[in-house]
Amino acid sequence: MKKYLIIGGSIAGVSCAEGIRSRDGEGEITLVTAEAFSNYGRPLISYYLEGKTDIPRMSWRGEDFYEKNRVQVRHGVTAEKLEPEAKRVILSTGEALSYDALCLCLGSHPFSPRFEGLETVENRFFFTTLEDALALEKAVGKESRVLIVGAGFIGLKCAEGLRDRAGSVTVCDLAAHAMSANLDADCAPILEKHLAENGLRLMLGDTVTKFEGKTARMKSGKTVKFDVLVIAIGTRPNVSLLAEAGGAVNKGILAGERMETSLPGVWAAGDCTESMDVSAGEAGLLAVLPNASLQGFCAGVNMAGGAEKFDKGIKMNSIGFFGLHIMSAGTYTEPVYTEITEHSCKKLFAAGGVLTGFILLGDVSRAGIYTSLIRERTPLETVDFEALKKEPSLLPFGQAFRAKKLGGAV
Ligand SMILES: Cc1cc2nc3c(=O)[nH]c(=O)nc-3n(C[C@H](O)[C@H](O)[C@H](O)COP(=O)(O)OP(=O)(O)OC[C@H]3O[C@@H](n4cnc5c(N)ncnc54)[C@H](O)[C@@H]3O)c2cc1C
Secondary structure (H helix, E strand, C coil): CCEEEEECCCHHHHHHHHHHHCCCCCCEEEEEECCCCCCECHHHHHHHHHCCCCCHHHECCCCCHHHHCCEEEEECCCEEEEECCCCEEEECCCCEEECCEEEECCCEEECCCCCECHHHCCCEECCCCHHHHHHHHHHCCCCCEEEEECCCHHHHHHHHHHCCCCCEEEEEECCCCCCCCCCCCCCHHHHHHHHHHCCCEEEECECEEEEECCEEEECCCCEEECCEEEECCCEEECCHHHHCCCCCECCCEECCCCCECCCCCEEECHHHEEEEECCCCEEECCCCHHHHHHHHHHHHHHHCCCCCCCCCCCCEEEEEECCEEEEEEECCCEEEEEEECCCCEEEEEEECCEEEEEEEECCCCCHHHHHHHHHHCCEHHHECHHHHHHCCCCCCECHHHHHHHHCCCC
């Protein structure tokens, strides 16, 4: 009986177990994860703070997933060392677990630059795990002034989650615009206005230069008084377990389209990896939930002897703030269509005759069609792109494409 070992119990780890079980009903699967909670939707932690969900409903694949799939889980345990020659992993408990096939689904960790005086801030948090949300729930009261450093999607989701719990929420970012990794200068101001109308104070193009207890001294010369600080500047892939064992890493763990690392018998999936971005034509970090799920499943199938490929990866983001929906995907090359109103923004980008990216803010309907065009690298000359720019539907596609997508139904 084959012995599978998965490190990390989030989206990629759980999907990996699903991938294994899709081919091997007998093998022994052990999953080791550092967190006390696992198998939960990380994007839901802000909804938890808002009171829109609770811990049981945050379960990603259902609370009986491990039992149903006969996965032995070890919560609150860390993998400390990988010994690829001996095919074993040393745990924080001192145990050594051997494996025939190993998958590293290690995710990423919050990044914190060295702010002067950060150690003087008593109430400081990150916002990437359910435990972070539970800690913030305790720390933030009706009078609390919250300062969030970072106006990317994690910082803004945290701000949304805390708005009704706190006295005030201020978000600062050195970038000139909110969500600068996903939105451009045309679309971001619409989001910024919406966030301000919903009670957030944004300080863009400005950041903290020094902390003195409950005071942040800003680059602009302003000061911000706060009670609770959240650092949401970004995340970095967890690569050290593989790198220290001699595996190949760049920004993330290098995993080819079969999600196999450079070490024999070791796979990797999710936010800890770097893999091919079809919209950019080069490898990169594709750290979003759908990619983690697809990669984990792909790795699991291959660990069990299958031949699955992850070859349609693109950066994408689907998110909403106070009822305003945003979807973005791919690489922003040459803008080929722009439509901006007071409350919405739509931009399409193309290069080399294919759609490479899009931003939809406000009206996100039919975003799947644009995503499909990017993933499939469909030549725009083969579709009625003029019609598709305005009203995405499958009709402007040739019959062959429609047949592939819809089984010939239209
Ligand atoms: C607030 C927030 C909002 C988000 N919103 C969205 C969204 O709207 N849409 C979207 O697509 N994505 C979103 N994301 C990103 C998405 O959650 C991630 O892409 C996804 O969780 C990645 O899954 P993963 O399994 O690769 O890694 P992770 O979810 O990071 O999980 C990795 C797990 O491995 C464990 N681990 C790490 N090292 C070890 C070790 N040595 N030993 C044992 N265990 C270890 C960690 O503790 C963790 O439990 C959001 C993320 C956050 C934080």
